[in-house]
Amino acid sequence: IDIGSGDGRIAYCAKVTGLQSYGIEIDENLVSLEKKIVLNTKIDFKPMMADATQFDYTSIDLSLESFLII
Secondary structure, three states: OEEOOOOOHHHHHHHHOOOOOOEEEOOHHHHHHHHHHHHHHOOOOOEEEOOOOOOOHHHOOOOOOOOOEO
């Protein structure tokens, strides 16, 4: 989970290496950019527009080992 994922580069790289990854970003423009990257590369690092302090982390499957980037 990359909180404050910006343009999504960390979550993207995690997904490329085979990790399940999520990008959480509050800026609508950056999430739009992340979604364009997903469409163009077919690498879905699951960009989400949300306030990380209010996000329901139980809504995503974290039952396996996780790597958290803050």
